[in-house]
Amino acid sequence: MRRSLAAVPVVLAASFSIGAVVAQEAAIFTSLSACRIDAERILIKATFDGSACWSVEPAGLAEPRGTIVAVHLPTISTAEICTMQIVPVSTEQVIEAPEPVINLSVTAADPQNNVVAQGEIEATEGQTDCLAPKG
Template identity: 60%
Template sequence: MPAPFTTLPALLIAGLFASAVFAEEAPSFTDLSACRLDAERVLLTATFDGGACQAVEPAQLAEPRGTIVAVTIPTVSTSEMCTMQIVPIAVEQVIEAHADIANLDVTVLDPQNNAQAHGTVEIADPGADCVAPAD
């Protein structure tokens, strides 16, 4: 019969591997794009699957890491009582990103601060369809 403490490390290691395998990544955006408006601003547009009573807050930017910046888009609940209906939620925000930034690492957080959608996008050059939304 094996000593009880010799199987404990093996069980702990197996548990760690199992939790890594079952860890879920946030779903991808159904649409994600970014285009440069000018040397200091980028238009970020995205669509993700969210709750019918969920609203998007202004994006928050982390400190750039080389040519990439992490963008976090928090959401809030708009009602105490809501259906469990899943709806597409559109985001269109102008963010500050100097000309050296070439990519955005975008994460949407649900109202409980869990990752709800995640993706990376290269910032496209300005084009005719890259226009800041009217205020």
């Protein structure tokens, strides 16, 4: 019985493309800091590499798990046509994170909701402003 090898190139191409997707990891934030403003809120400051045509939307929070909460920073496109230039994208937001939450697992996403930056940070105790950003 003769076996067809026609499927081999297709399988190889698929495995290479899957490997390329797995190899692409999200970058870390160029700057990420957080401080507790009061018992209910944390101020988060984040900067990551992105497009000049991105605007950061309000943060989305997952249900806290003990002392950690996942924070998602979505972006939207502000123009239909934009250059391919990579620029720093910054945001400063107050999030609702009641005590005992102190650790934040933060992700930033492009307008298609692909993760472009991720990091973890422990909120410091502050008054009304965060301390210097931690990179």
